[in-house]
Amino acid sequence: MVENLVKILLIEDSLAEARLLQELLTGATHKSLEFSLLHVKRLGDGLRELSQCQITDIKCPFDVVLLDLTLPDSYGLASLPPLINLAPSLPIVVLTNTNDEELALDAVRQGAQDYLVKRQINGAMLLRSLRYAIERKHALENLRTVNHTLEMRVEEYTAELIKKQEINEFKSEFVSMLSHDIRNPLNTILLAAGLLQNNEARLSPEKKHLHFQLIRSAIKNMAQLLDEASFIGKADAGKVHCELDEINLETFCRQLISEAHLTISEKHLNVIYETSGAYNTGLWDETLLRHILGNLLNNAIKYSHEGGDIRFELFSDIHQVTFKIQDSGIGIPHEDLPKLFHPFHRAENVGAIPGTGLGLSIVNKCVDAHGGQISVSSQLDIGTTFTVVLPLANE
Numbered sequence: 414m415v416e417n418l419v420k421i422l423l424i425e426d427s428l429a430e431a432r433l434l435q436e437l438l439t440g441a442t443h444k445s446l447e448f449s450l451l452h453v454k455r456l457g458d459g460l461r462e463l464s465q466c467q468i469t470d471i472k473c474p475f476d477v478v479l480l481d482l483t484l485p486d487s488y489g490l491a492s493l494p495p496l497i498n499l500a501p502s503l504p505i506v507v508l509t510n511t512n513d514e515e516l517a518l519d520a521v522r523q524g525a526q527d528y529l530v531k532r533q534i535n536g537a538m539l540l541r542s543l544r545y546a547i548e549r550k551h552a553l554e555n556l557r558t559v560n561h562t563l564e565m566r567v568e569e570y571t572a573e574l575i576k577k578q579e580i581n582e583f584k585s586e587f588v589s590m591l592s593h594d595i596r597n598p599l600n601t602i603l604l605a606a607g608l609l610q611n612n613e614a615r616l617s618p619e620k621k622h623l624h625f626q627l628i629r630s631a632i633k634n635m636a637q638l639l640d641e642a643s644f645i646g647k648a649d650a651g652k653v654h655c656e657l658d659e660i661n662l663e664t665f666c667r668q669l670i671s672e673a674h675l676t677i678s679e680k681h682l683n684v685i686y687e688t689s690g691a692y693n694t695g696l697w698d699e700t701l702l703r704h705i706l707g708n709l710l711n712n713a714i715k716y717s718h719e720g721g722d723i724r725f726e727l728f729s730d731i732h733q734v735t736f737k738i739q740d741s742g743i744g745i746p747h748e749d750l751p752k753l754f755h756p757f758h759r760a761e762n763v764g765a766i767p768g769t770g771l772g773l774s775i776v777n778k779c780v781d782a783h784g785g786q787i788s789v790s791s792q793l794d795i796g797t798t799f800t801v802v803l804p805l806a807n808e
Contacts, residue, residue, distance in 0.1 A: 420475045422459055455486045506543065608624055659695070663727065680717065
């Protein structure tokens with residue numbers, strides 16, 4: 414609503430017209446409404462008055478602008494854009510001569526709230542026009558605010574719907590790929606069990622032992638796949654938490670390398686383990702650390718060329734620890750890097766090397782749970798380096 418005091422900026426080059434408007438406003442003033450008027454002769458002077466609001470970051474001191482469309486430094490509709498750009502929420506009433514009515518209508522179409530023909534103005538008409546312009550502009554601003562709020566809500570709801578759709582698509586893809594990966598060990602079990610059942614009398618002890626080994630291996634692979642899928646499900650549901658305990662990282666890493674000794678020896682690999690820094694003991698979640706470093710070390714072993722080197726480095730300072738595991742293997746194609754941590758994603762060049770495609774996804778989620786970061790760099794047929802940085806927790 415219009416306030417008791419209406420503050421007007423009059424941009425009019427004619428002193429006679431300005432005095433007339435001042436007199437009309439004085440005559441139109443009554444107990445519920447008063448006017449204050451600042452008169453300037455040029456558009457530039459009016460813009461300077463309005464620019465003070467932006468420079469000093471204060472509320473605009475005017476409620477409405479009375480704008481003559483014939484000024485020494487601007488003519489016609491060219492006066493509107495600078496005013497609207499500088500004070501978009503300020504209502505404008507244009508003043509025009511008798512023969513400029515079409516121009517005034519164009520001004521209203523381009524953003525002015527009303528127009529007045531100078532030689533037809535009286536006090537009541539001026540008062541009504543000013544009140545109408547202010548109220549109409551306030552209504553438009555409120556409508557614009559409501560529209561903006563609605564647009565923001567629509568964007569938020571749309572983003573939520575897209576996210577839900579992506580989650581549903583991911584779940585569907587996850588189940589499909591999990592079913593596919595479980596089918597392979599199941600087929601192995603069924604085939605080996607069928608051979609044992611139907612040909613028991615004809616199979617040698619060695620053959621029977623081989624088939625039992627195949628069944629045990631397939632069951633182990635299925636159990637691992639289900640455990641990994643279950644872990645990812647818990648992580649996505651926010652049910653993976655850090656349970657901190659004091660661990661000596663240097664000893665822990667040496668133990669991981671020792672546990673992988675058999676597969677390291679089978680490929681004749683050389684593991685180079687280096688540590689530096691005096692902050693190797695701290696509070697960590699052993700299970701999460703085992704997921705992170707165990708998966709990365711096993712991948713380095715799996716994808717390294719026979720007889721190659723693996724570098725396992727541990728650096729620590731007062732704020733964080735950094736693990737770096739570098740292999741000398743097949744590398745990762747550049748186009749696979751953006752999806753490297755997605756569940757079930759495997760690089761195109763892995764060939765027949767076994768794997769579920771869940772290991773790096775688990776690593777990434779464990780790093781997140783520890784509040785850390787993981788990065789990767791790789792070159793085809795040269796090797797891959799994974800770097801994990803975890804914050805140091807001492808309390």
